[in-house]
Structures are given as C-alpha cells and as structure tokens.
Amino acid sequence: xxxxxxGTGYSSLTYLKKMxxxxxxxxxxxxxxxxxxxxxxxxxxxxxxxxKSLNLTVVAEGVETAEQxxxxxxxxxxxxxxxxxSKPLRPADFEKFVxxxxxxxxxxxx
Numbered sequence: 001x002x003x004x005x006x007g008t009g010y011s012s013l014t015y016l017k018k019m020x021x022x023x024x025x026x027x028x029x030x031x032x033x034x035x036x037x038x039x040x041x042x043x044x045x046x047x048x049x050x051x052k053s054l055n056l057t058v059v060a061e062g063v064e065t066a067e068q069x070x071x072x073x074x075x076x077x078x079x080x081x082x083x084x085x086s087k088p089l090r091p092a093d094f095e096k097f098v099x100x101x102x103x104x105x106x107x108x109x110x
Contacts (some may be wrong), residue, residue, distance in 0.1 A: 001016050001019060001020055001021050001022055001023070001024055002021070002022065002023035003021055003023070003024050003025065003026070004025045005015070005025065005027040005061070006025055006026055006027060006047055008021070008029065010029045014020060014087065016056075018020070018052060021056060022057060023056060023057045023059055024045045024047060024056050024057070024058050024059070025059045025060075025061055026044055026048070026053045026058065026059070026060045026061060026063025027030045027061060027062075028061040028082070029062075030043045030044045030047070031044065031060050031062045031063055031064075031068060031072075031082070032062060032064075034068050034071065034072075035067060035068065035071055037093070038059075042107070044072070044075075044077075045062070045075060047078045048072075048075050048076055048087075051077075052066060052076055057078045057079060058078075058079070059077070059079040059080065059081065060072045060075070060076045060077050060079070060080040060081070060082075061080075061081055062081075062082045062083075063080040063081065063082035063083075063084045063085070064082050064084050065084060066077065066084065068080075069084055
C-alpha cells in the first residue's frame with residue numbers, strides 16, 4: 001500500500017500509523033522546483049528522511065530532469081517516476097520501453 005501525494009491534501013501521518021503502508025510518494029509539487037526552491041527541497045528531504053526512518057520505500061513523482069533524479073538518488077530516494085524517464089506510452093510502446101529499461105539494468109549490474 002502506498003500513500004500517494006504525500007504532503008498534500010488528505011495524506012496524513014495517521015495513515016502511516018494505522019494502515020499497512022509500505023511506500024510514500026512525494027507529491028510532484030515538491031519535486032517541480034526541487035533545487036530551485038529551498039522550501040520544496042527541505043520538504044522533499046524531510047519526506048525522504050521520514051520514509052527511511054519508518055523503513056518505507058519513497059517514490060518521487062514528477063521527476064523531469066537529470067539533476068532532480070541525481071539529487072533524489074543521492075538523498076536515498078531510489079524510486080521515481082516522471083517525464084525524465086518517459087512520457088505516457090501506448091501499451092505496445094510501454095512493453096518495448098520496459099524491455100529496454102530492463103536490459104539497461106542488466107548491463108549496468110553486470
């Protein structure tokens with residue numbers, strides 16, 4: 001179970017206590033201006049640290065640049081989604097994308 005858009009709307013710390021949450025997803029509004037806006041950077045860092053301290057996987061939404069991906073990765077946020085990786089795809093194109101992505105992982109870990 002994941003808490004989506006963590007840090008906005010109805011996403012509450014109560015969910016982390018009362019539900020079998022395994023993942024926190026940092027809302028894209030905090031990623032959009034990451035490294036440009038100090039508040040967004042601090043909020044993203046806090047969510048990453050909270051996730052780590054609770055042994056949760058943290059996923060960053062809305063990653064659009066290599067700099068964002070690198071920063072998040074260095075901070076310990078190893079999962080991300082966004083246009084940096086791919087725009088929305090049709091099913092057949094998604095299948096090719098996944099195969100290519102998997103191949104890169106295999107090559108990088110060889």
